[in-house]
Amino acid sequence: MTLKNTMTGNYLLREDNDSVATIIMDTPERRNALSSQMMEALHAELEAIATDRTIHAVILAANGPVFCAGHDLKELKTISHCDGHAALFAQCSDLMVRIVTLPQPVIARVHGMATAAGCQLVASCDLAVATQSARFATPGVNIGLFCSTPMVALSRNIGRKHAMRMLLTGDPITADQAWQMGLISDVVADDMLENVTQELAEKIAAKSASTVKIGKEAFYRQIEMPLNAAYDYASSVMTANMQTTDAGEGIGAFVEKRPPTWRHE
Structure with missing residues (x-):
């Protein structure tokens, strides 16, 4: 086994364990929000992995108590013109498409909350392993900003009625509910998250x-x-x-x- 730890700017950590790369969002003080800088860092790391023949599976994880709180609302508030908002949402869409089109499978390792674009991030991954205590929500409707782009990934993972309920109410769902709906692939005890996700990634990485x-x-x-x-x-x-x-x-x-x-x- 070979283990390599690297820093990727001020937003991400990366750990390579043989043919499995783990990308860790590392802005817990901002709830790992998908700021333009975070999205740029994630996209760049995925681009590097896409052409790396030594990496056969990817884990997307996060530090701190929250997996990802979605877009950085403070950043959205500082943008005063339509073109700026359009560019930011296009950047987010490009990131989600890059996950889907990445040659290697991507597994979300989810704990805490995954809300709005953070829930979209989970839905965009090929697989998702979550702790029993994890929660998922698309609460944009509560602040007057319907989760329209998260809706794209969400509605391609779960049934229409379940997706609309999440989108129209903004209510969070439990990990068990997310599993029953098909949003995530596995639910595990909180203290087993890293081990189970790593084992799953290694099983996939051992294939052709x-x-x-x-x-x-x-x-x-x-x-x-x-x-x-x-x-x-x-x-x-x-x-x-x-x-x-x-x-x-x-x-x-x-x-x-x-x-x-x-x-x-």
Whole structure:
């Protein structure tokens, strides 16, 4: 096992444990709000990871009592013109799309509160592990700012009625409710969060990175297609996947009853 700790500016920490990179939001005094600087730092780190063939899975975590409180409302208040607000929301959208399009799976490691764009951040990740005490909310309606961009990720993860209830009331939901709705993939005891998330990331990182990349991209593309188009697309993906080195190795290893040796290509 190799462990590397690095600082990434004043907003993030990064810990690499073999082929798993953990990005830690590190502005607990600001409730890890998604300021323009925080979003810039996150986007830059993800861009670096996207082309790093040694990293096969990513964990997104946070320091302090809150996972992420969403947009920095003080920053929003200081922007006095429409173009500035448009640029900030576009920056947030670009960050969420970068998570979805990242070649490596991204797992949110959630504790405390994840609200508004912080809830959007969780919904944008491929998987999310949360503590029993975690809470999730889209409370913008309570301050006259409907959570319209968080709605995009939220409504692609949970049922319409559940999404609308969260958006229209602003009420927080528990981790168990979030799991039942499909917003998160796992609920664990508070003291098990890091271990369970790391084990999950390592299990995924042990697979063929090229196969996981193919599958992640295909998942998000097919899910928006009509049924017949989705099957046509998925069939073409599987056909291309069959031609890869790792598919040949994996099938051969299964037939020969031995562990595969991945080349990640």
